[in-house]
Amino acid sequence: QVQLVESGGGLVQPGGSLRLSCAASGFTFSNYAMNWVRQAPGKGLEWVSGINSGVGKTYYADSVKGRFLISRDNAKNTMYLQMNSLKPEDTAVYSCAKGLTQVATIRDYDYWGQGTQVTVSS
Numbered sequence: 001q002v003q004l005v006e007s008g009g010g011l012v013q014p015g016g017s018l019r020l021s022c023a024a025s026g027f028t029f030s031n032y033a034m035n036w037v038r039q040a041p042g043k044g045l046e047w048v049s050g051i052n053s054g055v056g057k058t059y060y061a062d063s064v065k066g067r068f069l070i071s072r073d074n075a076k077n078t079m080y081l082q083m084n085s086l087k088p089e090d091t092a093v094y095s096c097a098k099g100l101t102q103v104a105t106i107r108d109y110d111y112w113g114q115g116t117q118v119t120v121s122s
Contacts, residue, residue, distance in 0.1 A: 002026040002111040004096050009116030012086055020081040020116060022096030030054075030074035033099030035109055036081045038092035038118075048094070049081065050104025059104055064090075086120045093117050 008020040022034070035050040049070040050059045058070050069082040079096055094116055097109035 002098060004098065004111060004113035006094065006096055006113045006116040009094060009118045011119045011121065013122050014087060014120055016086050016120070017082070017084045018086065018118060020083065020094055020118075022079040022081075022113065024077045024079070024096075024098070027098065029072075029077040031102065033102055033104035034072060034079045035097040035099060035104055036070060036079075036094060037097050037109075037112065038090075038094045039115075040089075040092040043092075046092070047106045050099065050106075051079065052104055053102040057104075083118070086118075088120045091118060091120050 003025045005023045008018060012018055031053055033050055033052050036048040037045055038048050039045050048061050048064055049068055051070045051072055056072055067085045072079045095112045097112035100108045100110055
C-alpha cells in the first residue's frame, strides 16, 4: 500500500525558509519520479517541482524557480523541498505525489499524501 507522509510545514515570515520532507513507503521509491504539488485556498492544484528517479534530474514551475530546491534520498525513501525567499503567494497545502514512471511530468502522478500547511505571513 503506497503511503506518502509530508512534514515540515508551518508559519514563516516573508523572506524566510522552510524545508519540507516526504516519507514514502509501499513501493520501490528509487524507481519512480516524485513531485511536489500545492493547493492554495480557493485555487486548483498547482504542480511545483519534480525530480526523476536515478540521477534525479529536477524541474521547477516558473513561480518557484531559483527559490525552491527539490532533492531525494533513495536510501531513506524520502524526498525534500527546500523553500527559500518565501512569499505570501506561496501559502498553500503542499503535498508530495508519486510519478507514474522514472521521469517527472507536470500532470502524471497516481498517489499523493495528505499534505502539510505552509503559511507565509508577517
